[in-house]
Amino acid sequence: MMGGHKDRKHALLSASAAHRWLYCTPSARLEEQFPDKPSEAAAEGTLAHELAEAKVRNYFYPADFSKRKLTSFVKKMKENELWQDEMVEHTDAYLDYIKGTALALDSQPYVAIEREVDYGGYAPEGFGTADCIIVGDGCLHIIDFKYGKSPDGRVTAEGNPQLSLYALGAYEAYKILYPIERVKLAIVQPRLPDGISEWECTLKELLMFGEFVRKRAALASKGEGDFNPHAKTCRYCRARAQCRARSDRNVKQAFDLGELPPLITAEEAGRRLCAMEDVAKYQKDLQAWALSECLAGKDVPGWKAVEGRGSRDWADMDKAFKTLTDGGINEAILWEKKPLTLAQVEKVVGKKDFEAAVGSMVVWNPGKPALVKESDKRPAITNKVTAVDAFKEEK
Ligand code: SF4
Structure with missing residues (x-):
């Protein structure tokens, strides 16, 4: 049975919104008043998840989901307008990670794919669907596939509330069947460079998180507690x-x-x-x-909706170009030949073939200096000349 990703129901205290209701407990009830509008990126992610699920299912349970079924499933998926060829490569990266995890275990692991887990013992009526659960060698693995490509949306496994809730649900479901002492959370985000994030904790630490969830969820389910905008x-x-x-x-x-000194210091700038x-x-x-609101005819004092700047376009470009070339304009001047960007070439050729054929021809141009928060993973840079650089230049 494939997961039916797009028709999934969501709990009030959903795992994917846990980073919100755990810290801003009234948010869950407040959000109920607004419709959940799925974005195109979310629909794209859903499609990629379906492909990922099919591949993992075929690898671990070929008797239920054979190669033939997988091939016809992929063929059908390709008819979807959101299909992208790069989905094949990215879902392979996810499958490779799961295979690697399973093969590294000493004993035959238990593998559950797209399994609904119930964490209602911690958060009232809480349930969610974990992408992949592996249990083996005393460790509960929760592996999540994320298809986002924006570095701003990078999700890390360390203490991740969504995956921790899945882990609590999975632990409750499997604790009678398997000994579990450790928990490993992993997020595979293959569209980002360095896109695998892993974190491990003890069962005791997970259960302590469960106690924290219990207290916060009790408030969240009633719409109580303090708002915590961030x-x-x-x-x-x-x-x-x-x-x-x-x-x-x-x-x-x-x-x-507050105070208004004539000049602010770098320290104040950082704080502000x-x-x-x-x-x-x-x-x-x-x-x-x-x-x-304005478009819906409502009054927003001081503001109104107007038509944005329009742009000219051909009613029928082929017909217009033909008229021009029939009139003696050389067709070559109507078209420009542009190379694809490096990233686009990599996308059409595929990461592995690209690396093998022209990987050595790629040079790295450093980007413009950018201001980011201290927690960013990249090392800090400075224009200050170091003693080593000065010595190099002298030589
Ligand atoms: S503070 Fe932020 S998270 Fe909380 S309800 Fe308001 S907008 Fe939502």
Whole structure:
């Protein structure tokens, strides 16, 4: 049975929103008032998940899901308008990770694919679907496939609440059948460089997290507790444009400057940039909502919706070009021949073939210096000349 990814029901205290309701407990009930609008990226991710599931199922359970079934399944998927050839390669990376995990175990592991897990013992009526669960050698592995490609959306396994909830549900389901002492969470995000994130904890640590969940979920299910606006918590919250707590916090961060010294120091700049992290994003969310209100005919004092700048386009480009060439214009000047970007070439050729054929011809141009938060993984750079560099130059 394939997972039916797109028709999935979501719990009020869903695992995918746990990073929100665990820290901003009233968010779950507040979000209920807003429809869940799936984005195109989410639909693309759903398709990639279906392919990933089919491949893993074929590898571990070929008797149920044979190569022939997989081939016809993929053929059908290719008719979907969201299909991308690169999905094949990215889902292979996910399958390879799961194979590697299973093969590294001393004993034959138990493998569950797209398994609904019930963590209702920790969060009222909580359930979710784990992409892959492996149990073996005393360890419970929870492996999650993420198809996002934005580095901003990078998800790390360390203490990940979504995967930890799946782990709690899986532990409750399998603890009678298998000895479990350790828990390993892994996120495979193959569209990002360095896209595998792993984290391991003891069963005791997972169960301590379970106790924290119990307390927070009790508040969240009743819509109680304190609002906790933060760039990360609010990012995908369905109430993000209208939530008063977020609005108040951002207005305060933007305008309530407190003391006004003539010049601010680098230390203050750092603090203020941290405090205002969500302000620009909040303004965009608020603008989008105010625009939808204006378009719906509602009054948003001081604002109105207008038609944006339009652009010219051919009614029928082939016909227009033919008219021009019939009139003596040389066809060659109407077209330009442009090379694909390196990333596009890699996409059409495939990562492995690209690396084998022209990998050695790729040079790395460093990017422009950018300001990021201290927690970013990249090493810090500076223009300051070091003693080693100065010595090199002298030589
Ligand atoms: S927008 Fe932010 S503060 Fe408001 S409910 Fe959502 S997560 Fe909480």
